[in-house]
Amino acid sequence: MFFPGSSKRLGMADELQKGLEGVLVAESEMSDIDGEAGRLVYRGYDIEDLARETTYEEVLYLLWHGDLPDSDELADFADAMAAERAVDDRVFDTLAALGEAGESPMAALRTGVSMLSTDEPEADAEPEDLAAARRKGRRIVAKIPTVLANYDRLRRGEDPVEPREDLGYAANFLYMLTGAEPDDVAAETFDMALILHADHGLNASTFTAMVIGSTLADLYSAVTGGIGALSGSLHGGANQDVIETLLEIEESDLTAQEWIEQQVANDARIPGWGHRVYKTKDPRAKILEAKLSDLSEADGDDQMLRYTSTIENYLVEEKNLIEKGIAPNVDFYSGAVYHKLGISADTYTPIFAMSRAGGWIGHVLEYQAENRLIRPRGRYTGPSPRDVPPIDER
Numbered sequence: 116m117f118f119p120g121s122s123k124r125l126g127m128a129d130e131l132q133k134g135l136e137g138v139l140v141a142e143s144e145m146s147d148i149d150g151e152a153g154r155l156v157y158r159g160y161d162i163e164d165l166a167r168e169t170t171y172e173e174v175l176y177l178l179w180h181g182d183l184p185d186s187d188e189l190a191d192f193a194d195a196m197a198a199e200r201a202v203d204d205r206v207f208d209t210l211a212a213l214g215e216a217g218e219s220p221m222a223a224l225r226t227g228v229s230m231l232s233t234d235e236p237e238a239d240a241e242p243e244d245l246a247a248a249r250r251k252g253r254r255i256v257a258k259i260p261t262v263l264a265n266y267d268r269l270r271r272g273e274d275p276v277e278p279r280e281d282l283g284y285a286a287n288f289l290y291m292l293t294g295a296e297p298d299d300v301a302a303e304t305f306d307m308a309l310i311l312h313a314d315h316g317l318n319a320s321t322f323t324a325m326v327i328g329s330t331l332a333d334l335y336s337a338v339t340g341g342i343g344a345l346s347g348s349l350h351g352g353a354n355q356d357v358i359e360t361l362l363e364i365e366e367s368d369l370t371a372q373e374w375i376e377q378q379v380a381n382d383a384r385i386p387g388w389g390h391r392v393y394k395t396k397d398p399r400a401k402i403l404e405a406k407l408s409d410l411s412e413a414d415g416d417d418q419m420l421r422y423t424s425t426i427e428n429y430l431v432e433e434k435n436l437i438e439k440g441i442a443p444n445v446d447f448y449s450g451a452v453y454h455k456l457g458i459s460a461d462t463y464t465p466i467f468a469m470s471r472a473g474g475w476i477g478h479v480l481e482y483q484a485e486n487r488l489i490r491p492r493g494r495y496t497g498p499s500p501r502d503v504p505p506i507d508e509r
Contacts, residue, residue, distance in 0.1 A: 144181070144481065148316050171283075171313070171470070173189060179476065193284075200261050202227075202261050221465050229339045231254070231258055237251060242333070263462065263465050293457065300413045308403065311445060314473070316392070321475055323341055324476075327479075328482055353444070357386045387447025395437055399449075404423070407452050419454060419455065
């Protein structure tokens with residue numbers, strides 16, 4: 116161990132990288148991000164192609180199995196997952212109690228997912244049994260929408276809605292949330308949003324899930340840990356900030372143009388702008404912008420679209436922010452999209468978790484295939500060795 120003042124000298128491997136920024140800790144075939152070009156791919160497929168040509172179920176299969184499914188594989192996978200959507204009444208009882216206590220949806224989701232392990236039929240499977248782990252992952256992802264949608268209902272004093280096996284993953288969530296089957300535009304838009312959020316490299320929550328998985332803990336622990344990491348304000352939550360900002364504009368006497376000019380003049384933070392990786396417009400933001408336009412056309416209300424367009428045009432054309440490496444990220448449009456779908460603002464980040472759970476599980480499965488306990492070092496900066504004095508001399 117190195118003590119301050121000792122003769123030991125640190126080598127290059129001992130250089131501190133706060134937050135592990137730029138530190139290579141693993142290899143993965145799951146997703147690749149080109150921040151300069153604004154490109155995201157899952158296992159070699161461009162995110163725009165996947166969003167337009169596949170469903171969330173197909174993307175889950177891709178992330179967990181390495182290739183897109185054929186029609187038979189997809190039918191088997193989707194049917195198996197749909198059959199596992201129901202949750203035990205004990206989970207609903209706990210969710211109801213959490214709702215009465217005023218717990219946030221994110222915290223309720225964390226508790227609900229942890230409870231799901233009580234009904235896991237393969238709880239005793241060996242950690243090295245990756246096929247069993249994949250089936251556990253399928254059950255977790257199948258049940259998360261049931262937990263989340265019905266927590267929102269329970270806290271509003273409404274009865275839970277049982278999942279339907281005849282609806283796709285996205286449509287079933289919206290059905291459980293509202294009690295009404297969504298139209299095609301809403302279902303397609305929400306399905307795209309889930310695809311766009313399914314994976315994004317070794318972000319904080321994904322790395323948290325991987326660290327937990329590297330101990331050979333089960334997937335319930337890894338996903339619960341991922342939810343905990345995502346709940347932090349520096350990771351999830353920006354989409355909620357965006358919609359709250361847009362609603363503030365709506366309730367104020369300012370136009371969107373006046374509001375953004377005022378924000379810039381005051382050097383205020385613009386939620387949904389800037390990203391740790393992307394230096395140009397987030398490719399996911401482009402897709403959701405188009406879907407926001409579709410939703411606006413469908414319901415005849417384009418106010419949120421006008422707000423986001425006005426803000427983006429000003430920051431791009433007048434302030435040249437993209438040239439400075441600051442551009443709209445996925446949250447800038449996802450908040451407005453979820454608002455158009457009638458989803459409560461504090462449920463946006465849990466929806467992020469619902470989608471990203473597929474990525475967390477994929478990374479854990481991939482890492483456990485050649486597992487090594489993740490155990491970094493910390494540099495000691497405390498006092499040099501010293502003797503313990505008698506208590507009457509302290």
